Amino acid sequence: MRFVVLKKGSMMFFLLFMITLSAAAIWFFGTSGSVPVASRDQNQHEQIREIHMVTGEFSAKTSGGKEIEAYRWDPGTVFVNKGEKVRLTILGVNGKEHPFIIEGTNIKGVVKQDDETTVPLQFDKEGIYRFICLTHSNKDRNGPMIAYIVVD
């Protein structure tokens, strides 16, 4: 049987080589792990999807001469992906102003006539979120002015 006998000098060289290799591996895998995270953040920053909405009004005069009206968000349903960054921009067309909340979040604001309100959105939980105008929240208050944000 033969043994590989290493001299003290070559043993030290081998040891040094292994230490250098380990350090290089740690550096490589350590940084390569964080690089995609940074570039993914940049991509998300670039990929903010815009959704446009308007305030609308239905109004009519009945045959009996009665004026009836209802306010709406249009479109009444929007779809977003879980975690997706979205910029919801709402233009006030009909109605002087519409104070709103998004149920299940702390998001609130006001949409005023001839003005754009921008709402940044990013939902971490799937579900259907109601976008409610507080002035026209149900049929007795010229509503329901409620849109649905479907997150899945």
Ligand SMILES: [Cu+2]
């Ligand atoms: Cu309203």
